[in-house]
Amino acid sequence: MNVIEKNEVREGQVIDLTHEGHGVVKLDRYPIFIPNALINETIEYKVIKVKKNFAIGKLIDIKVKSEERVEPPCVYYYKCGGCQLQHMTYQAQLNMKKEQVINLFQRKAGFKDTVIHDTVGMENPWYYRNKSQIPVGKNDEQNVIMGYYRQRSHQIIDMDECLIQDNIHQEVMNKIKLWFNELNVSTYNEHKKQGLMRHVVIRTGHHSGELMVVFVTNGKKFKQSGIIVEKLLTAFPNIVSIKHNINDTHSNVIMGQTSHTLYGKDEIQDTLSDVTFKINDQSFYQINSVQTEKLYQKAIDYAELQGEETVLDTYCGIGTIGLYMAPKAKHVYGVEIVAEAIADAQQNATLNQFENTTFVCGKAEEVILKWKADGIKPDVVMVDPPRKGCDESFLDTLLELNPRKIVYISCNPSTQQRDAQQLATQYKLTQITPVDMFPHTTHVETVAQFERR
Numbered sequence: 040m041n042v043i044e045k046n047e048v049r050e051g052q053v054i055d056l057t058h059e060g061h062g063v064v065k066l067d068r069y070p071i072f073i074p075n076a077l078i079n080e081t082i083e084y085k086v087i088k089v090k091k092n093f094a095i096g097k098l099i100d101i102k103v104k105s106e107e108r109v110e111p112p113c114v115y116y117y118k119c120g121g122c123q124l125q126h127m128t129y130q131a132q133l134n135m136k137k138e139q140v141i142n143l144f145q146r147k148a149g150f151k152d153t154v155i156h157d158t159v160g161m162e163n164p165w166y167y168r169n170k171s172q173i174p175v176g177k178n179d180e181q182n183v184i185m186g187y188y189r190q191r192s193h194q195i196i197d198m199d200e201c202l203i204q205d206n207i208h209q210e211v212m213n214k215i216k217l218w219f220n221e222l223n224v225s226t227y228n229e230h231k232k233q234g235l236m237r238h239v240v241i242r243t244g245h246h247s248g249e250l251m252v253v254f255v256t257n258g259k260k261f262k263q264s265g266i267i268v269e270k271l272l273t274a275f276p277n278i279v280s281i282k283h284n285i286n287d288t289h290s291n292v293i294m295g296q297t298s299h300t301l302y303g304k305d306e307i308q309d310t311l312s313d314v315t316f317k318i319n320d321q322s323f324y325q326i327n328s329v330q331t332e333k334l335y336q337k338a339i340d341y342a343e344l345q346g347e348e349t350v351l352d353t354y355c356g357i358g359t360i361g362l363y364m365a366p367k368a369k370h371v372y373g374v375e376i377v378a379e380a381i382a383d384a385q386q387n388a389t390l391n392q393f394e395n396t397t398f399v400c401g402k403a404e405e406v407i408l409k410w411k412a413d414g415i416k417p418d419v420v421m422v423d424p425p426r427k428g429c430d431e432s433f434l435d436t437l438l439e440l441n442p443r444k445i446v447y448i449s450c451n452p453s454t455q456q457r458d459a460q461q462l463a464t465q466y467k468l469t470q471i472t473p474v475d476m477f478p479h480t481t482h483v484e485t486v487a488q489f490e491r492r
Contacts, residue, residue, distance in 0.1 A: 042069045045089050048099065053080045058139050060123050060481050064096070071096045075117075075126050077105035107131035113202045120190035122203060122479040133158040133475060136483040140473050143456045150459065154470040159333050164478030167327045168204040169243045169309075172293050173212055175219070175226050175236045183219040183226060185212055185239065193229055203479060207275070208241045211252060214274055215239055215267070222263045227256075232289050235261065240284075240293070242318065244309035245328030251280040251307045253320045255294060257287050268302050280304045282320050294321060311335065314362050316387050321379065323356045327476045334448065334474045334484060335363045338421065341446045341470070341488035344368050348418040351410075351442070353403040353433070358384030358396070360421050360448070365393045372415065373398040374406040404436040411440060422447040428454030434461045441465065445489040450476075452485050459487065467492055 043049070043066055051064035053076045062076025064084065073084050073096040081103035084096035101108075111117070111125035124132045136158045144150045161167065176195045178184050184197035200209045219226070225235040240253040252271060254261060261283055268281050281302040286295030298320050306319040311332055318324045325331040338360060342350065344367040352361030355373030357380050365371045365388075373396065375381050381400040388396045399406050420442045422429065428451065429437075437445065438461075445466060449455035452473075459468050466489040476484040 041089055042066045043071065043086055043089060043094055045086055047086045048083065049086070049096075050081065050083050050102065053078050053082060053105075056135055056138075058142075058481065060127075060135065062098075069093070073098050074123075076101075077108055077127060077131075079103075080105045080108070115186070115196055115198050115201075118189055119187050119196045119198070120192075121187045121201065123481050125479045129160065129164055129478065132478065133160045136473050136475060139483060140452055140471060140485060143452050144459070144468070144471060148456050148460055150463075150468050153468045156470065156472045158473040158475050158483065159330070159337070160475045161327075161329060161478055164475070165202050166204065166206050167329060167478065168201075168208070169245050169328055170324070170326055171201070171204045171208040171212070171241045173239045173241070175239060176228070177226050183216055183224065185216045185219075203477075205241075205243045205245075207243060207250065207277075211241050211250070211271075211275060212239065214270070215252075218267055218270055222266060224263055233257075237286060238293050240320065242307060242320070244307045244318070246310045247308050248277050249280075249307040249309070250275060250278045251282065251318075251320065252278060253282045253284050253294075253298070254301075255284045255286050257289075259285055264301055272302065278303070280307055284320060311359065311363060313366075314359075314387075315390055316357060316359060316362075317383060317390060318357070319383070322383060323380070324359065325476065330474055330476045330484075331359075334476065334486060335360060337472050337474065337486045338446050338448060339364060339367060341486060342419045342421070342444060344419070349415065351407060351417040351420040351440075353407070353420060353422050354424045355384060355398065355421075356380050356423075358387050358398060360423060361396060361398075362387055362391060362393060364421070365391075365396050368419075369395065371396045372410060372417070374401060374403045376400065376402055402433075404430065404433040407436060407440060416440075417442045419444045419446060424449070424454075426451040426454065429458045431461070434458060438462070438465050441491065443491050447487045447489065449485050449487070450482065452483065455485060455487065459489075462489055465492055466490060 053062035055063040061072040061074050064071045071094045075098050083100040088095040107128045116125050186196045186198035227234040227237040235256050238255040242251040284298045306317045350368045350371045352373040355375045361371040361373040378400045384398040469488045471487045474484045
């Protein structure tokens, strides 16, 4: 017999938050997770799902409110899945993210001596996204809709504005929606796997102001492209690139492999501090330029570069971190498995006239062993892997390389914590700084410093 049944309505006190920001109520140690509930609130909730080890509840009423509760400014907040934390003060969000890192590293993994700093936040945590990937569809009346998906679904919530994307993106989105309706542009239906327009992707150079618009279609023919390009250029003079990307894979991947330039340049430019980057439609480039500068500065602080160090930038992408460090290092070697990213990194090094950089395409664990055989011994290794963290073989190679310092940037602290345990055989995890790259969402980026024992 469960301690609670589905559809039961109960009252309880919220004692904790999950890493997803859900409130936790306990019945005889059995946890019930309730979205939009906050610590110290007394709430009424309805049980909507019962599992062996936990239940999910729906918030019905708040009897005693938390001082950290605020009214979400976004009218779509309770429908849209883009943000999860707008109902709490910004300071409470920063505290929650720090607590998440403390919980993972100090309580679960036993890194008791590691200093975990306060989360680095934003002065103005709105309109920060320099890239918007907007799904396109039609409603029951066959009008074009554009917005973001409802939580845990692929149902598009039609919207006119989003408070976390660059202001210009919403203006572009609303004009395109209007034109798609006027021109009767076919939109993709996920269930039928039919129709043309899947996504509109908008990118901004935060400092340059340059604008790129990408139309992602299920198929090569986009007959209204000429008219729409003309309309875009008339309405938005700072557009420097309009592209057509083809994705006919019927998967959840947004972009396809093939892109054509319909107007202007193949890429836009942006700067981080004094370093200029070329960004194409497929480039990985951090979403929040303001916080990226703080993140990379913290990484440089942790590397403690004096100008004579050899730095290895693994998982280097288009070279953002490595090039950021190049003026403060003797030489930067970057490695990345994606050939197009390495071509971009080399181009970005030339653009900035850095002659102390080398970028190579290949598996990190193989390339760095070859470098070691060639006598290249790094003082500092930069690690910035995807969400799944580092491959075990890569970490083994890193331990064999035995650099003085490792600086590890992560977009997923749980896989970073797992990797830290493997590195702990030879390295002391001295400090971690969480950085709020994605305000009002549950995501947190971290930068960690490892020093050789």
